[in-house]
Amino acid sequence: xxxxxxxxxxxxxxxxxxxxxxxxxxxxxxxxxxxxxxxxxxxxxxxxxxxxxxxxxxxxxxxxxxxxxxxxxxxxxxxxxxxxxxxxxxxxxxxxxxxxxxxxxxxxxxxxxxxxxxxxxxxxxxxxxxxxxxxxxxxxxxxxxxxxxxxxxxxxxxxxxxxxxxxxxxxxxxxxxxxxxxxxxxxxxxxxxxxxxxxxxxxxxxxxxxxxxxxxxxxxxxxxxxxxxxxxxxxxxxxxxxxxxxxxxxxxxxxxxxxxxxxxxxxxxxxxxxxxxxxxxxxxxxxxxxxxxxxxxxxxxxxxxxxxxxxxxxxxxxxxxxxxxxxxxxxxxxxxxxxxxxxxxxxxxxxxxxxxxxxxxxxxxxxxxxxxx
Amino acid sequence: xxxxxxxxxxxxxxxxxxxxxxxxxxxxxxxxxxxxxxxxxxxxxxxxxxxxxxxxxxxxxxxxxxxxxxxxxxxxxxxxxxxxxxxxxxxxxxxxxxxxxxxxxxxxxxxxxxxxxxxxxxxxxxxxxxxxxxxxxxxxxxxxxxxxxxxxxxxxxxxxxxxxxxxxxx
Numbered sequence: 001x002x003x004x005x006x007x008x009x010x011x012x013x014x015x016x017x018x019x020x021x022x023x024x025x026x027x028x029x030x031x032x033x034x035x036x037x038x039x040x041x042x043x044x045x046x047x048x049x050x051x052x053x054x055x056x057x058x059x060x061x062x063x064x065x066x067x068x069x070x071x072x073x074x075x076x077x078x079x080x081x082x083x084x085x086x087x088x089x090x091x092x093x094x095x096x097x098x099x100x101x102x103x104x105x106x107x108x109x110x111x112x113x114x115x116x117x118x119x120x121x122x123x124x125x126x127x128x129x130x131x132x133x134x135x136x137x138x139x140x141x142x143x144x145x146x147x148x149x150x151x152x153x154x155x156x157x158x159x160x161x162x163x164x165x166x167x168x169x170x171x172x173x174x175x176x177x178x179x180x181x182x183x184x185x186x187x188x189x190x191x192x193x194x195x196x197x198x199x200x201x202x203x204x205x206x207x208x209x210x211x212x213x214x215x216x217x218x219x220x221x222x223x224x225x226x227x228x229x230x231x232x233x234x235x236x237x238x239x240x241x242x243x244x245x246x247x248x249x250x251x252x253x254x255x256x257x258x259x260x261x262x263x264x265x266x267x268x269x270x271x272x273x274x275x276x277x278x279x280x281x282x283x284x285x286x287x288x289x290x291x292x293x294x295x296x297x298x299x300x301x302x303x304x305x306x307x308x309x310x311x312x313x314x315x316x317x318x319x320x321x322x323x324x325x326x327x328x329x330x331x332x333x334x335x336x337x338x339x340x341x342x343x344x345x346x347x348x349x350x351x352x353x354x355x356x357x358x359x360x361x362x363x364x365x366x367x368x369x370x371x372x373x
Numbered sequence: 374x375x376x377x378x379x380x381x382x383x384x385x386x387x388x389x390x391x392x393x394x395x396x397x398x399x400x401x402x403x404x405x406x407x408x409x410x411x412x413x414x415x416x417x418x419x420x421x422x423x424x425x426x427x428x429x430x431x432x433x434x435x436x437x438x439x440x441x442x443x444x445x446x447x448x449x450x451x452x453x454x455x456x457x458x459x460x461x462x463x464x465x466x467x468x469x470x471x472x473x474x475x476x477x478x479x480x481x482x483x484x485x486x487x488x489x490x491x492x493x494x495x496x497x498x499x500x501x502x503x504x505x506x507x508x509x510x511x512x513x514x515x516x517x518x519x520x521x522x523x524x525x526x527x528x529x530x531x532x533x534x535x536x537x538x539x540x541x542x543x
Contacts, residue, residue: 048498049521057506057530093386093416219467222446222495233467240470304386306416307448307463307474318448320463325383333450335463343498372521 012038017354021050025128025358028368032345032357039353046345051372059332064090064164064299067332072158074334074370077120078313080106080113080149082370083162085310088243089319090164092308093301097293102166103245104286108179109152109161111275111282115186116145117313118268118275119193121365125265126197128362129206134197141189148182164299166292176283183276190272198266207262211348211360214259221347222340225315226267227364231259237311249281261363268365298327314338314365336370388414393471397441401473404438405431418463420474425460428477429487435464435475436492442466443473446489449499451507453533458484458507479509481532488514506531 020031029050035043055074059067071082084106091098098106123138146156152171153161161168172178197203213223215231228235236253238246254270256263303325310317315337322331341364348360390398397419401412408431410421423431435443443464452459462475479486488511489496500511501520508529510517519526528535 049519049523052521054530057535095387217494219445220494222493235467302384302386304388304416306386307418307472309447316447318463320448320450320461322452323386331450331452333448333452333461335448339498340495343495 014042019357021047025362027124027362027366028371030342030361030366030368030371032349032361034349034354034357036354039355041349041352041354041357044346044349046342048342048368048371051368053373055373056332056334059329061328063327064301064329065297067329068163069158069160071334072160074336074373075312075314075317075338075367076157076369077367078113078117079157079159080109080162081310081312082317083159084110084244085308085312085317085319087162087164088310089306089308089321090299090301093304093306093321093323094295094299096165096295098166098244099290099293100245100287101170101289102291104282105167105171105291106162107244107246107249108279108282108286109149111278112145112148114275114313115272116142118272119145119190121268121313122193122197122265125359125362125365126203128358129203131197131200131203134193137189137193137196141186141193144182144185148178151178163292165295166290168292170291176286179279179283183279186276187273190269194269198269204262206356206359207260207265207363209258209260210356211261211264211352211363212259213344213348217347218259218344221344223315223344224337224340225312226271227264227315227341227344229253230256230263230267232257235316237309237316241309243308243310245282246278248285249278251275251278251281261359264363264365300325300327312337314367314370315341317370334370334373336373338364338366338368338371342366342371386416388416390414390417390419393469394419397471397473400440404441405434408434415474418472418474420476422476422478425477425479425486428460428462428475429489429492431475432462432464432489432492435473441473442468444468446493446495446499447472449489449496449503451503451509451531453481453507453531454478455481455533457481458509460486460503460509462489484509485512487512490514505529508532 017034020026021029031047033045068083071086072079119138119142123135126134150156153159215233218228218231234253234255251274254267256267301323305322307320318335320333324330408423408427410423412421435441443466445465447463447465450461457478460477465472503509505522
């Protein structure tokens, strides 16, 4: 195949490399067809849909209260954030008030879920870049959060805890003390992982300046969340359109400078610290009272449509809910954050080395469950 | 027994626009005057219904007019109302922090309307998904290959009349 041409240089052949769907660093079932010239990626074609379960269609056949369980299974790393956005959509459509205590419990658990999700990201991103140790620390800490979730919701992952009009039940009596201890341990753990990985020479060489995207392109692709904030755009629904009780807390929105893989990683590390600040303030302010507004078991929201936005760990989730007054929704459309973030992969990967493909894909932090729905 | 729950009239959701929504509600009829939009307000957003062949031009105005500057395509989806398919665009402005809804009704037989990928690259997968699930084709889209479904899938599973296969034990 290789010939010496007249100028004395090696001839190269363009080669097609298939990556995935069963590939450990695609974080699920995602397939890319790469056309490579030597080590450079010339072109690529992403293929999704291996996990398409028709969630939106299934929603049309379920009662409103049952759909919460389907939303658990979209982004299975941040279940509570997903449950919350659907419940908020139905509440907005019905004009249903949520008790204050329930709002605080929701915010605390959602932010805790954000920390758990980012911990999983920082660990697996380390593996993508060749660092095997950080995931051990990250998983140790994430496990503590999962134990906390189990204590509150009764389940480690598919909680079905946030209900339309509030939450399933009150938190355990020793919730505040346990949270205090947990936050202390988490802070230590995050600092530990941060020291171990973030400024390591090899890690910097693998991620700095790799997979750069500028703000305009990112906005044109509809990217959101930490991946967009890494380009220096301070877009966050919790600040732009404060929902629940987010306007009562003092917290910052970390942004990056260059929009490279390292920025996308470090924005998430900083976000974990901000989330813990929110949790601390929420624990302090949390009032006593009921945790759910009683409503009928079979809800029949009025005819109309609503679009509700929420900030997930991966970016902005949106739910477009159309109701015709029946006990089942007429149409549910989810705007999944990973879907839009992943769309930019073509822009990010062209012209980079094949070894960096794994790092760049990892830095987007996708969950195929919500990409394919 | 089923009759007991049936109500005579279906209540309508009340609309509660915020300040930005009300400002847009006043602004839109003037800016989009040449397209004769039908402007209504949903529960929390302003929605403008335009003719399907105008959608590309309307989107261009929405993106480039300094008072609207919708530079971010939040969501694109199709709703099947049986007698027509409604293509719904949720637009957001990162600079002005406001949102609006654009709608276009197309017929369920051979539905087609112009693609908005030249304006927002992010419409790419949304349009392919809509083509997969509802059979809406977008003229000018660079690649209309199936996205979520496999090659050779028959029918449009998003539509109301799609028959779900019966469950059976293997």
